[in-house]
Amino acid sequence: EADIYQTPRYLVIGTGKKITLECSQTMGHDKMYWYQQDPGMELHLIHYSYGVNSTEKGDLSSESTVSRIRTEHFPLTLESARPSHTSQYLCASSDFSRGTDTQYFGPGTRLTVL
Amino acid sequence: QQQVKQSPQSLIVQKGGISIINCAYENTAFDYFPWYQQFPGKGPALLIAIRPDVSEKKEGRFTISFNKSAKQFSLHIMDSQPGDSATYFCAVSSGSARQLTFGSGTQLTVLP
Numbered sequence: 005e006a007d008i009y010q011t012p013r014y015l016v017i018g019t020g021k022k023i024t025l026e027c028s029q030t031m032g033h034d035k036m037y038w039y040q041q042d043p044g045m046e047l048h049l050i051h052y053s054y055g056v057n058s059t060e061k062g063d064l065s066s067e068s069t070v071s072r073i074r075t076e077h078f079p080l081t082l083e084s085a086r087p088s089h090t091s092q093y094l095c096a097s098s099d100f101s102r103g104t105d106t107q108y109f110g111p112g113t114r115l116t117v118l
Numbered sequence: 119q120q121q122v123k124q125s126p127q128s129l130i131v132q133k134g135g136i137s138i139i140n141c142a143y144e145n146t147a148f149d150y151f152p153w154y155q156q157f158p159g160k161g162p163a164l165l166i167a168i169r170p171d172v173s174e175k176k177e178g179r180f181t182i183s184f185n186k187s188a189k190q191f192s193l194h195i196m197d198s199q200p201g202d203s204a205t206y207f208c209a210v211s212s213g214s215a216r217q218l219t220f221g222s223g224t225q226l227t228v229l230p
Binding site for chain 1: 150152159160161162163164167205207211216217218219220221222223225
């Protein structure tokens, strides 16, 4: 079992609210990722980070933002949630500096915006 | 444009049968081909992976077959069990960024 944690697991919130999805890993991995996944569908990369103070946008355009102030922590923020943001958000990490390709995923946050 | 095409979308097999899921890709620069398994309410987890220098890799009941010339790779699950019921994703990766691009997923149901 990978040591990567996401909170909250489920979130139901109204339109216009600001939300932050938390992701933490205890494996000392340098690279971290956020994916968006509709139930049973493919994963789309929305953000990634090579390390502290590094953030990059992924293949899927997203209105969310991320920050990487600490190696182990990679939160995702939506300034103003909309129903179109309803989805599952998966955080992952990998030991990129060692050249390994394996990504370890957290359990996900299921977000519903009313 | 989809970088990796996965089929079938869903698959139902009897317990003890063989499950086969296929993926096809276009970019010959891809050099890492993993399969991830995802159970409901969980994040995906690496099941097995292969690099293009070998044509087959086996781990227990799970085998990847890789056909470099056809640009295809497949997952074979031998003696399928109800506990194998999950969604399976193939993925591809290349380049210095080592980003994974995932297939669309196959929902496998193994009947008892």
